Amino acid sequence: MTYCVGLCLDRGIVFMSDTRTNAGLDNISTFRKLHTWQLPGERAMVLLTAGNLATTQAVVSLLEERTKAHDERDPTILSVPSMFQAARLVAGTLRDVIETHASTGQRADSTFNATMILGGQIKGGPPRLFLIYPEGNFIEASRETPFFQIGETKYGRPILVRAYEPSMRFADAMKLLLVSFDSTIKANLSVGLPLDMCIYEADSMRLPSIHRIEADDPYFRTISDGWGDALKLAFESLPNPEI
């Protein structure tokens, strides 16, 4: 499994992913699941990936290679005219990769599946965030559903639902995501540190470097340790029932 979140704010989009991959309980490795493309000043995009690692790596490699083969007729992620077209490109690539593997005789339904979150902005359009399904279709975040999670989504969802505000500052959003990731990491072996984070500031058309949060990151430790105490205090602040 995996845990990734893309969170739309009024002032931009915040992306976070874990880096653990596993095959069953073995083959634990660390791989990047947060990928970026940009033409600074013109477009900036972040892709989060969950699912079969061979599939997600193939998709990212194909997208990457196409940006370097300039003479192809097909548009690349660095040349598509809109974020909607970027989502179509990623979704189509994902579906093709899955189909290629699935049609070779393997029968298991979900073996090669992957799900992705694509967010960013292309000059002339607003920042947009998409959730891309293995079938090659996708949905877009909206005012009512302003964030997407993929992978091991359940443990970290309640705090996102309760504490998210579209007007949040980036620092608050980072704190919120760390709490959500910490709850997930504490409950599920397939989600693990380090974490990758990328903050896209609306209308900047450029991405800062990816911020990697290691297990010994002092701020992560503060949140991880502090959240348990804060939760207990919150719990104690609620009135007791009469039994």
Place this chain on the structure above:
Amino acid sequence: MTYCVGLCLDRGIVFMSDTRTNAGLDNISTFRKLHTWQLPGERAMVLLTAGNLATTQAVVSLLEERTKAHDERDPTILSVPSMFQAARLVAGTLRDVIETHASTGQRADSTFNATMILGGQIKGGPPRLFLIYPEGNFIEASRETPFFQIGETKYGRPILVRAYEPSMRFADAMKLLLVSFDSTIKANLSVGLPLDMCIYEADSMRLPSIHRIEADDPYFRTISDGWGDALKLAFESLPNPEI
């Protein structure tokens, strides 16, 4: 799905279950998933059920019927000498029911499956809590793992892990379970009100009547509304990162 929790405390065991059943998104109904047996002063037991409703109802009916057929040689849940034997009896009944249905040609692995939590006390032994698997085997709660969840367990787990204390009073445990259930109900359509709760006080060998918590229960509303605010305050109390 379903959500049920059995929680061992120093002073007894608290049981809570939701009551929603569903087949896919349709056929939403309300059914009891918390069942009790007792010989006041001698034994008291609570069974929580999750999974295929036909299976769980058959198991409960079989256990119930046997207590009324006095001339059978097999022990009943009201005559077994220990909680361990009670767990064996329930587990064996569960496995038999699943086998009966599964051997009639149906192929789907989990269609008839169910999982159960059995807790209680029989005079001469301590209070014990078991998690019973559809295969007919079971595990027992311990100091290190003092509670079991079945059904839709993930959303409500973080708060249990963080706020549970074995020395809790029953009122605090009820509050904790309501927070855990509220988080689950807010996130998953297959878990719904009303809730059933039963508190077993250690060495009492008797059960109070089941406490049903309806959607308009004033204390549940207080917790459900108050927890969002308390979480937000807890979240705000954590320090912000420097970005």
